[in-house]
Amino acid sequence: MDFAFDARTEELRARLLAFMDEYVHPAEQVAHEQRARLASPWENPPVVEELKAEARRQGLWNLFLPDAEYGAGLTNLQYAPLAEITGRSPQLAPTATNCAAPDTGNMEVLAQFGNERQKKQWLEPLLAGEIRSAFAMTEPEVASSDATNITTHIERDGDEYVITGRKWYISGAMHPDCKIFIVMGKTDPDGADIRRQQSMVLVPRDTPGVTVTRAMQVFGYEDHYHGGHAEVVFDHARVPASNLIGEEGGGFAIAQARLGPGRIHHCMRLIGMAERAIELMCRRAVSRTAFGKALAQQGVIQNWIADARVQVEQLRLLVLKTAWLMDTVGNRGAHTEIQAIKIATPRAVVGIIDRAIQLHGAGGVSQDFPLAELYAGARTLMLADGPDEVHQRSLARRELKKYL
Template sequence: MDFAFDARTEELRARLLAFMDEHVYPAEAVAEEQRAALASPWDTPAVVAELKAEARRQGLWNLFLPDAEHGAGLTNLQYAPLAEITGRSPHLAPTATNCAAPDTGNMEVLAQFGNEQQKKQWLEPLLAGEIRSAFAMTEPEVASSDATNITTHIERDGDEYVITGRKWYISGAMNPECAIFIVMGKTDPDGADIRRQQSMVLVPRDTPGVTIRRAMQVFGYEDHSHGGHAEVVFDHARVPVSNLIGEEGGGFAIAQARLGPGRIHHCMRLIGMAERAIELMCRRAVSRTAFGKALAQQGVVQNWIADARVTVEQLRLLVLKTAWLMDTVGNKGAHTEIQAIKIATPRAVVGILDRAIQLHGAGGVSQDFPLAELYASARTLMLADGPDEVHQRSLARRELKKYL
């Protein structure tokens, strides 16, 4: 087996690593300072626009899209080490390179299922980084881990759809630059096939009847850098029938197509988060003394660092295998591996971050280090894109099927 990156990947890795060192890491503190002076905490700091312009100038733009017409034309295997690098600064680097969720998934949906008018009106400005977007599926009243439970109604009235429902944890919706929602709801709530009841429609943010009710916190963080997570109410919001994505009843299938790449992208970035944590652990360990010797000489600290390195190497191999399978046999053929990385990666990275926080003492839970915010992000990914238990259930059924 050949584990070497190809020439294009190596060239992009070198450029991206330099971009992180020269521009992204120095901008982390700048972004926080600028945000404190903004009229609204949801406005975007000026340094983000500077980073985006520089990334685009260097050709580090839309790296996630395998479609060469719209993106960089990279395979999942080529993109994996690049996403890992951006994961080292997950609240800044993905946005700077126009590779941030939920925009990535929404661009994939529009590129794959959107019609020409939808692509021109919404995909093109998203690809250019001129607007942001949100994906509205999760609901507070039902167990959204089962997407067939959603209750939002999308009812046809002549040449319009009328959307009524309440969504929450709609990522990016607090950002004033968020111009469009992809909303999943039921067009046929009584249909015999529960996976054909749902549809997806495009709902502009300024549509009458759309209300951003409040920002949702995650472990006390409002996640300003990602545009927040909002509770959004759709009260008889009307959009043209032409805003339907794909066909009526196709929403569930589109959601599954969207979530496959999204899950592996999260895992790629999580490995980068773990690498940042290991670096911070090592720097802390060699710079601090306790009970007469450096932390780096304490056996328990050495065990934490060794275990973290072993874990990251295992996870990376599994993610790269999954990326290779997605490229060679398709997302459906890689279903087991996608579920495996979705279970294993957030769980393991949460453990690494927890040890890194412990090693930093009080500093670990403070705003002076990125660890607490990284922990909140990683822990959330044990729920996002389907909680671990849903993937475990599906994966176990597939394994047991061989013996039944």
């Protein structure tokens, strides 16, 4: 394994770092001020559209998509350090470069499983950043970490499918530009194979019977930049049968294909969040004095910083190994490593951000620093795309199988 960045990755890293320093970081406070003046908190501040236009001009667009026909054509190993860089400003940079969830996963699904009409109608405007999308899988009434529990019905009625169910924490659904949902539900709830009961269909937001009922908060945050996290009710919503993605019964497999890259993208960005927290921790430590000496001279602070650096370096190597395996043996061959980084990365980054908050005192939990919002995002990723315990259970079973 050679983790030295190739020439293309180095060139993109240099351009992206310059873009972050020149445009993204200065825009963070501007976006905050502009949002306070918007008619709707779900609209993009004008500076976000300016960032998107500049990113497209510089060729820093759709970097996540390995399919060269639609995206940058980068491998996972090439994209990993770029996602880390955007993770330093998770509210602005992924959106600015059209690399924000859930659109990324939805574009991957459409590129891989969509038919030509679906690609023309929905993938192309998503690739252009003209619309947003949402992925409707999680439900409030069941343990959605086990996708076989999902209760939303997708029933065939002639040339249509009728969708009935309630979803929540549907990321992106509050955004006014969110035009399409990918909805996962059961087309064969009594089927013998519990992993062939589910299907996915495309449901336009303006379909009669689709109601976005409320925005769900995350530790009090509404996550406006990502278009919020909504509760959505589907009350006998009808769509053409041609809106089925792939085949009936293929929803579980599509979900697994979607979540594999999504998990590693989250972990890449988490490392960038940790780097931002370490930077803030160091700047605070050298600039503040307590009990007669700089915080940087306090042994406990030095331990926090040293431990954080060790953890980040360990995590980065594991994420790069996982990316390399995904490129060389595929997502299935990298299953153990994907689960390992999904367990280890959010847990470690939450701890790093927590110590950074502690070092900042009252400022750490305020709106004057990004740490509280970084913490909320990192802590949520211990649940999103499957809670830690589900991955631990699966990983342990795989390890024990060697000895049975």
